[in-house]
Amino acid sequence: MVKEHSFLYRLTSYFADSKLTPIIILATILLGVFAVINTPSEEEPQIVVPLIDVFVEMPGATAKEIENRVVYPMEKLLWEIPGVEYVYSTAMNGRALTVVRFYVGEDVEESLVKTYDKLYQHLDWIPPGCSMPLLKPRSIDDVPIVVLTFWGEGYDSFTLRRIVAQVDDEIRNIPGISETFIKGGLRREVRIEVDPQKIYALGLDPLEVAEIIRRQNQARLVGSFREDNYHFVVRLENFFRDLHELEQSVIKVVAGKPVYLKDVARVIDGPEEPENYVLFIPGPAAERKGIEAAPGEVFPAVSLAIAKRKGKNATKLAEKILEKIEILKGHVIPEDVQVTVTRNYGETAREKTDELLEHLFIATAAVACLVGLFLGLRASLVVMVAVPVTLAITLAVYWLYGYTLNRVTLFALIFCIGILVDDPIVDVENIVRHLRLPENRGKPFKEIIVYAVNEVRAPLILATFTVIAAIAPMAFVRGLMGPYMRPMPVGASVAMFLSMIVAFIITPWTAYHFLPKKPGEEEKESLITRYYRWVMGHLIRRPLWRWSFLFAVSLLFVAACSLFYFKIVR
Incomplete structure (x- = not known):
């Protein structure tokens, strides 16, 4: 019997014909749309694995000396830091690189502070001649989301670099760029190319010449004075402003005559010595991609890689970057300089999320068709109102928890669509059954709906929490797979819990407004129901059928397990 004074009974009775229910439905749908628009979209979940690079230099030391005198003492200190999982070191001539990796989920800022404190609290480990450790944190957000390659016929690497440097200054002004x-x-x-014979004749060496130039290329505040109620600050401005001033710098005074830099060296203003090369070579698909160059032709090129800040929407930020490039064409970027997008993580992330959202709608439509086939068109409408409401609130929960729209979070929603409709289907099926019972003829329509929903509340609640209990433990998996898979159990568990709430609040209202108000019609068994009764009757009453069925199930189970043994499934 249903207790008419229970909390769930009164809750269902209140919302079954309440004017507040459609407002709740509309608000949840709008909240879901807001979450989809504002939740950052990415291909993969953002896994927080704090990585810190520690750079140390010791000029003149061999790799073996660096290993024994620098790396070993430093690694002992780093292993003492709580939360450290691995420490990797590379010793080279004159320098060393140590990578400190913390456990997944450790706070990046806290890990950096702990590493800094540990190294600088024990500076006695640094041998004479060794530099102070330089710490640089690394994260997944350091990976560029957009890479732009600049090239053009008649442009060399030096000219392209100067153009890209100006573009870089403009791109950095976009909010969200890290x-x-x-x-x-x-x-x-x-570049200063000194003549060895001339400087040796003056009693100088190249290091002394470099130090003399460094001392002259500086500015300093030398004092201040007051006059007529004004305060003047005196600054010695001595930076080199052009090549002529550098050539005219005095290196030494001999017999009362100054010796200028141009007298003992050749000063060259131009490109640096090349250490690497970036080339742009169009392929066979160049014309299809809009690249105006013959396939196989080689052009000097310069690439600009752009990384985003943590939590920013990669798709929207990539669009802003490309819009900025279009604005810069014609005045910062010459008309004949080509800009080719060689990486656009925002575009690929949008394609993946759009594809999964499309599959989400297809799955929802497929479920609607199945429900309509077996329960009728109006009953399917009742179920289909519950699905978008539940998904909308789940997407809002993703946004509140800081998750992104990626293949894992969206797959979780697609995965749980099949179980989301269970609670509304149980409600609708029992409501339809009660409407067809003869004893309900003449009863108020609302009373039938409320009674039918509360009649199945115990199995509905039990089934919901059983599924949650089976899925939720996945959220506590540790290691790299933990944060990667966590959105799936979190999303599915939240969606299941919300579908149960929807079954008690939204489904009675939609049933009250969508189902036909004709209680008392006797139910006629369909062909599927009659066939089901015939099969189950034989399985229950006839031992031969029963044991044959159990044997067939066991045989299929063994056959499925043998797929792994015979390596048909890997």
């Missing part, structure tokens, strides 16, 4: 990297090209460099 870092930019320029790869390739030749930077501007002032």
Whole structure:
């Protein structure tokens, strides 16, 4: 018997014909749309694995000396830090690199502070001649989301680098950009090629010449004075402003005559010596991609890589970057310089999320068709109102928890669509059954719906929490797979719990407004029901059928397990 004074009975009775229910439905749908628009979209979940690079230099030391005197003492200290999982070190001539990796889920800022404190609290480990450790944190957000390659006929690497440097200054002004990297090209460099014989004749060596130039290329505040109620600050401005001033710098005074830099060296203002090359070579699909160059032709190129800040939407940020590039064409970027997008993580992330959202709608439509086939069109409408409401609230929960729209979170929604409709289907099926019972003829329509929903509340609640209990433990998996798979059990568990709430609040209202108000019609068994009764009757009453069925199931189970043994399934 249904207790008419229970909390769930009164809750269902209140919302069955309440004017507040459609407002709740509309609000949840709008909340879901807001979550889809504002939740960052990415291909993969963002896994937080704090990585810290520790750089140390010891000029003149061999790799073996660096290993024994620097790396070993430093690694002992790093292993003492709580949360450290691995420490990797590379010793080279004159320098060393140590990578500290913390456990998955450790806070990045806290890990950096702990590493800094540990190294700088024990500076006695640093041998004479060794530099102070330099710490640089690394994260998944350091990976560029957009890479732009600049090239053009008649442009060399030096000119392209100067153009890209100006573009870089403009791109950095876009909110959400964390870092930019320029790869390739030749930077501007002032190179001084001294004549050894001339400087040795003056009693100097190249290091002394470099120190003399460094001392002259500086500015300093030398004092201040007051006059007529004004305060003046005196600054010694002595930076080199052009190549002529550098050539005119005095290196030494001999017999009362100054010796200028141009007298003992050749000063060259131009590109640096190349250390690497970036080339752009169009392929066979160049014309289809809109690249105006013959396939196989080689062009000097410079690439600009752009990384985003943590939590920013990669898709929207990539669109802003490309819009900015279009604005810069014609005044910062010359008309004949080509800009080719060689990586666009935002576009690929949008394609993946759009594809999964499309499959989400297809799955929802497929479920609607199945429900309509077996329960009728109006009953399917009742179920299909519950699905988008549940998914909308689940997407809002994703946004509140800081998850992103990626293949795992969206797959979780697709995965749970089949079990989301269980609670509404149980409600609707029992409501339809009660409407067809003769004893309900003449009863108020609302009373029939409320009674039918509360009649199945115990199995409905039990089934919901049984599924949650089976899925939820996946959220506590550790290691790299933990944060990667966690959105799936979290999303599925939240969706199941919300579908149960929807079954008590939304489904009675939709049933009250969508189902035909004709109680008392006797139910006629369908062909499927009659066939089901015939099969189950033989399985229950006839031992031969029963044991044959159990044997067939066991045989299929053994056959399925043998697929692994014979390596048909890997």
